[in-house]
Amino acid sequence: MKKILFCLMALMGVMTASAQQKVEKNDAQVAINNIMTRTSIRQYTNEPVSKSDIETMLRAGMAAPTAVNRQPWHFVAVTDKAKLAELAGARGMIKQAGVAIVVCGNMEKALPGKAQAYWVQDCSAATENILLAANALGLGAVWTGCYPMDDRVAEVSKALKLPENIVPMCVIAIGHPAERPQAKDKWKPENVSYNEFGKTAE
Known part of the structure; x- marks a missing residue:
């Protein structure tokens, strides 16, 4: 009886591990799909963007990698229609938007000397996180x-x-x-080298 019970417990452990692996694979696929389906949207409805969605996107931005963890960013969320129109200039899509998030570099938080330029990379990573969060939120x-x-x-x-x-x-x-434009397939094997420039995969 003990042997049967042990076998059943072992089998349950395998099944649980298998189920966990399946969930993790599904989560990975959801994340990959979100990246692959993200595309630039320039036309919007009049429906406002909720405060909770704005905060979710800002949290995603602040979760980005940053050199020496300096987090040299500041975000300005603009929902006021008059202010959106002022920001728009020749970029009409900003005027239509429910919210504009302006990603800024805070030079007082940036690294000193030549490394100060890393703020652009940090803010770019934050920007991509915001774009992906927006796509995930629909x-x-x-x-x-x-x-x-x-x-x-x-x-x-x-x-x-x-x-x-x-x-x-x-x-x-x-x-x-x-609008629902199709995401572009930007995969180009010729833009990839392995181990040295110009070398293809073996």
């Missing part, structure tokens, strides 16, 4: 650049009354999508 979003274009940096800084140490890197327009 929202549409598009990354519009500011830095290093001086005129755009000046326009956004003026509209948001940013202090000198806060540099806007980009404006992410976000809303409920009014």
Whole structure:
């Protein structure tokens, strides 16, 4: 009897491990699908973006990797329609958006010297996290650049009354999508080398 019970317990352990592995595989596939289906959305409905969704996206942004964990970012979430119109300029999609998240670098938190430039990489990683979170929430979003274009940096800084140490890197327009473009397949094996430049996989 003890032997049978032991075998049953062992079998249950295998089944539990197998089920756990299946759940983890499913979670991985969901994450990969979210990356592969993300695409730029420039047309939005009039439905507002909820405060909880905005916070979820901001939390995702702050979960990004950052050099020496300096977290040299500051985010400005803009929902006011007049302010969105002021930010838009030639970028009409920002005017339509339910929210614009302006991803900025805080130069007081950036690394010293030449390493200061890492703030752009850190804020870029945060931006991609926000875009992926928006897609996961069923929202549409598009990354519009500011830095290093001086005129755009000046326009956004003026509209948001940013202090000198806060540099806007980009404006992410976000809303409920009014269009469903197909995500582009950007996989190109010729853009990949293995071990040395120009070497293909063996």
